[in-house]
Amino acid sequence: MALPHLWDDGTKTWGDEVHYRLRLPPTPPEATSGDAQLALLLPRIGVRFRVLFNGQEVESQAWRRGPGYFDAGTHAHLVPLPPSLRKPQWEHNRVEIQLQPQALRISGLAPVWIGSRDALQERHQRLIWWQVHLTWMVAASALMMGLLSLLIWMMSEERLLGLLAAGLLVLTLRLYLSTPLFLSGPFLAWDYLHKLTFTLYCGFLYLFISELFDFRQSVVRKLVKIMMVIGPFWLGVLVWTQNYNLYRLWTGVIVLVCVLALLKVIHRARWGMDVNQRLMVVVGLATMVTGLRDFLVVQVGLPGDVDIRWMTAGSLVLMFAMGWVLVQRTSQSMEQVERLNAELAHKVNEREDELHAMFSRLRAVESQRVLETERRRLTRDMHDGLGSQLVQTLNLVHSSGERVESATIAFMLSHALEELRMTLDSLEPMGGDLPTILGTLRQRIAPALKVAGIELDWQVQEVPVVPGLEARGVMHLFRCLQEVFANVVKHAHASRVAVRTWQDGERICLSVTDNGVGLGEAPESGYREGGRGISNIRLRAAEIGAEVWFSGALPGTRVTFSFACEDPLAGGAPA
Structure with missing residues (x-):
């Protein structure tokens, strides 16, 4: 019986059941070598149905259940045809599909697929x-x-x-x-x-x-x-x-x-x-x-x-x-609530102590300025680091369609997580303690160096406190060293990198030295004068009052940072 896919498009004289007898292909479909079982793929059928193969029921969807809300047409059905029920002569096989339609619902039987179960499984x-x-x-x-x-x-x-x-x-x-x-x-x-x-x-x-x-x-x-x-x-x-x-x-x-x-x-x-x-x-x-x-x-x-x-x-x-x-x-x-609470607290303090009203207002303005500066810094760092990684990951997912490479996504998300951890590390109060700051960074860079096969020579000594290395300064230093180590991994072709600290008079020095190809000896070197890498390092170093030099190490490249110290001690540069 040929019926439209939409039950309500036809006459109302059909009963509560419709029986389909499928006209099978003249020759049996080819089965795969691994599985000789045939199957039917029913993309759309509604709303209740059962399938008979040579008079035996092989699939049923709510056929015998009482009244209720059910629609088999919400998803496709794969119905195996057991080899034990198959007749020797292909033309003697019979497939019947019986369905119970429902008014105002997409009912009827869409074109049926028949073939190897393995071949239909993917669809x-x-x-x-x-x-x-x-x-x-x-x-x-x-x-x-x-x-x-x-x-x-x-x-x-x-x-x-x-x-x-x-x-x-x-x-x-x-x-x-x-x-x-x-x-x-x-x-x-x-x-x-x-x-x-x-x-x-x-x-x-x-x-x-x-x-x-x-x-x-x-x-x-x-x-x-x-x-x-x-x-x-x-x-x-x-x-x-x-x-x-x-x-x-x-x-x-x-x-x-x-x-x-x-x-x-x-x-x-x-x-x-x-x-x-x-x-x-x-x-x-x-x-x-x-x-x-x-x-x-x-x-x-x-x-x-x-x-x-x-x-x-x-x-x-x-x-x-x-x-x-x-x-x-x-x-x-939330920001609006915080502002209202800040204004209320300010007014209460103003009325409680009129003698200190002006001082309280100035302190509140300064605190607000510091908070705004810190908020802008965090926003910029999150945008440049974590935000950039997440956008790249999202673009990769969109461009990959259904075949998303989980390993690539996991790598990019791990990188984004490291960016977040670095931002959080920069917020820890370190009081300008350079060895502590470098020790925190070491936890982030050591695994990447190990994967790249680069030995880390850690010769960080105790040095006086470096002013300017609060949360904002720590993040600037992190970004500078992150750029340096990235160039070592990507461009230097080095097998060892050394990190050293020492005091030279009234200056605190930090150097990162690799034994790679050397400054400017490779066309793809990350240290190209006028390039973005060197420019970013110098700009960030200037933000924390540090000086930076790039020099050859014979072999390799040395990047040296010099900071002012609060309590200079006697000392000299290492050999």
Whole structure:
């Protein structure tokens, strides 16, 4: 019996069951040498079914279960055909598929694949990843972010976070109902909730964007509110009449409203947008494209792989973007609270001791200046180090598609973790103790040198305190030495590197010497006068009041730093 893929497109005279008898290929498919078993791949079949091979049942999905919400069409099925049931003559084999359709649900049987089980396994696993695993991944992410947004909204009562929480929690429910599960109760009631959650998700999402862009009196905003009010009644009529075309029409209305919303955002761009708004525009546009593609392929019937829905992956990206906005808003709120608390404490202190009011104000201003300077330094270091590594890792994941090299990702994430640890180490109070600072750095560089096969000759002696090596100065010194050791590993072709400290009169000296190719002896040398490496080292050294020289070591290269000391002692340079 030839039936359309959408059950409701045909007549209503079919019964509650449909039996398909497959016309097998004239010759049996070739089986792999490792596994002679054949199998059927059912990309789409709904909503309950069973498969018979030569009159024997080989697969069943909720066929004998009572009333409830279940849809086998949420994922693909791989059905093995046991060799023991196979008849000697291929043309005598019979495959029957019996299914129970459901009104207002995609029912019927899509084209069936038959062949070696091993040959079909790859396609089946790919479909399961897209249809099931990715759905659960997005649902878990939406639930976590939705609950976090709800918690923050309860504390801050910010409307933006409330809309975000509502949208993500509604999306979680929709994704939960889109997974292979069985729920007791009327099917149409659960299906109504499944369709309604999509309407509410789109509505809350636009209201979130309108709040982010400050569209207070927008016409599109009013249309969205009207859509969210009409939606439950429209879908109720859909369930009552069981006319699937009403759902197609309603989905088209949602897509049209999304297009109008996007045009409104583009119109808003004439007055400029901040970083969060630009991010939401780009990600929102990409997500809308995935939804439009699914609508045209699944509902309208344009060419495309119906088994794979793009909007699930698009929703995951959109959630990460909204999560970033959530973090930004939370950070801004915390900073605002901190500022208010600082102002309140300042006023209280001012009234408690009028004699010290001016001194307190000056101290608060100085403290604020120091905090702002430190915050800018940390932001710059995190951006240049950890941020750069994470962006490179994210770009690699995006460009690699489905085949992500885990070893490369692990290496890049380890590098990012080292950047974070170095930043945290720089915050430790070391009081200008150069040996302690170098000992902290040694823990970071020693493994890399060992992997590169370079021996570390550590001759760090006790020297007086070096002024200027507080948190900011420690990070500058870390970055200088990080650049030096990076050049040793990448360009010097050295087998040994020596680190030494000594006191020379009123100066404290630090040197890093390798036995490599020597300064300027290799075209790819990292120490090229006017190059970025030397420039960065000199700029950072100047920030902490140090002098730096680059010289040949015969063989190799020596980089020497010279610092002023607080309590000079007698001493000389090592031989």
